Amino acid sequence: MGVDGSNGWQQTLECIDMAFPDKHATAARVREACVSSGFFYLVNHGVDAELLDDVFAQSKKFFSLPLEEKEKVIHDKNHRGYTPFEEEILDPETQSKGDSKEGYYVGVHIPESDPRSKKPLHGPNQYPSPDVVPGFQETMDHYHSELTKLSKRVSRLIALALNLEETYFEKPGITDDPMAALRLLHYSEEKSNIELGIYGTGAHSDYGLITLLATDEVPGLQICRDKDAVPQVWEEVPPMKGAYIVNLGDMLERWSNGLFRSTLHRVISQGVERYSLPFFFEPNYDCLVECLPTCCSKDNPPKYPPMTSGEHLLSKYQQTHKGFDSKKKLGHQELEAHRNQTTFDST
Numbered sequence: 435m436g437v438d439g440s441n442g443w444q445q446t447l448e449c450i451d452m453a454f455p456d457k458h459a460t461a462a463r464v465r466e467a468c469v470s471s472g473f474f475y476l477v478n479h480g481v482d483a484e485l486l487d488d489v490f491a492q493s494k495k496f497f498s499l500p501l502e503e504k505e506k507v508i509h510d511k512n513h514r515g516y517t518p519f520e521e522e523i524l525d526p527e528t529q530s531k532g533d534s535k536e537g538y539y540v541g542v543h544i545p546e547s548d549p550r551s552k553k554p555l556h557g558p559n560q561y562p563s564p565d566v567v568p569g570f571q572e573t574m575d576h577y578h579s580e581l582t583k584l585s586k587r588v589s590r591l592i593a594l595a596l597n598l599e600e601t602y603f604e605k606p607g608i609t610d611d612p613m614a615a616l617r618l619l620h621y622s623e624e625k626s627n628i629e630l631g632i633y634g635t636g637a638h639s640d641y642g643l644i645t646l647l648a649t650d651e652v653p654g655l656q657i658c659r660d661k662d663a664v665p666q667v668w669e670e671v672p673p674m675k676g677a678y679i680v681n682l683g684d685m686l687e688r689w690s691n692g693l694f695r696s697t698l699h700r701v702i703s704q705g706v707e708r709y710s711l712p713f714f715f716e717p718n719y720d721c722l723v724e725c726l727p728t729c730c731s732k733d734n735p736p737k738y739p740p741m742t743s744g745e746h747l748l749s750k751y752q753q754t755h756k757g758f759d760s761k762k763k764l765g766h767q768e769l770e771a772h773r774n775q776t777t778f779d780s781t
């Protein structure tokens with residue numbers, strides 16, 4: 435194993451060109467990628483390069499503020515706002531301390547007056563004061579809306595790749611009220627050390643439908659195609675300027691009965707600062723995720739029990755973030771009642 439923790443070899447990931455005119459040919463390549471690694475690059479995606487540069491610039495500005503300023507927008511009960519260094523620990527069994535990164539969540543802005551704001555993880559966004567980071571809110575809201583549109587376009591390719599109708603994931607109840615979250619990430623200069631359990635981001639798979647990740651040009655992301663291999667083989671995913679790195683979340687793995695992979699990944703920091711922007715596109719809170727009829731049969735029964743998107747996200751956030759407690763929002767009984775309602779609604 436190399437000093438950086440990689441195993442020194444690498445297979446190139448698929449690079450999907452969104453401008454390619456034959457969508458069925460593109461979907462076939464997406465299928466290959468989803469089955470073999472659960473990761474692919476995305477180019478010609480239509481997101482304005484200047485907008486992306488602005489988001490990185492605003493993110494740098496925010497993270498360079500003094501801690502006391504950042505703590506004014508510390509993450510709230512809906513998981514919006516600032517998460518300090520080491521607050522998150524994605525792989526507690528392997529890590530000796532939290533991830534060497536700080537973050538900032540921007541979700542779908544739902545005003546308190548909207549009844550949906552009563553649901554866990556739903557509510558207004560937090561933003562730093564415009565006097566402190568001018569233009570932050572406008573830039574982030576614009577980028578969030580562009581990435582929501584792009585995620586829907588990618589979900590169409592994924593639907594075709596699963597032999598479903600193109601708009602399957604856009605049907606009412608699935609992603610028409612998505613829990614889409616943009617996260618700004620800043621990794622410190624702390625060099626990762628596998629022996630000591632110090633990681634930029636501990637090994638994990640993402641939780642939802644898809645993640646669209648933009649990174650700066652500093653390497654560090656690694657994937658492990660087979661989490662059960664002994665020893666695990668980690669491959670680097672080099673940064674590609676202007677491209678997104680798309681990866682699949684747990685919910686897609688469950689929908690597809692394990693055919694499409696939600697692959698383990700981590701960040702090994704090289705001793706230099708790094709900035710990245712994952713955009714997590716998650717189904718509606720109440721969406722029931724269960725094996726698609728086209729992905730199971732008598733010989734291939736469903737491998738996972740059904741669950742709702744909201745339940746999965748809440749349990750993951752509780753496992754990985756020190757300060758997260760969604761029960762602050764709903765009383766336990768209300769949460770139970772809400773769950774029962776959810777299950778009833780979506781069957």
Ligand SMILES: O=C(O)CCC(=O)C(=O)O
Pocket residue numbers: 617619635640647649655699700701710711712
């Ligand atoms: O920073 C990166 O490159 C990856 C971050 C990541 O995997 C995540 O936030 O889920």
Ligand SMILES: [Fe+2]
Pocket residue numbers: 638639640699
């Ligand atoms: Fe991730």
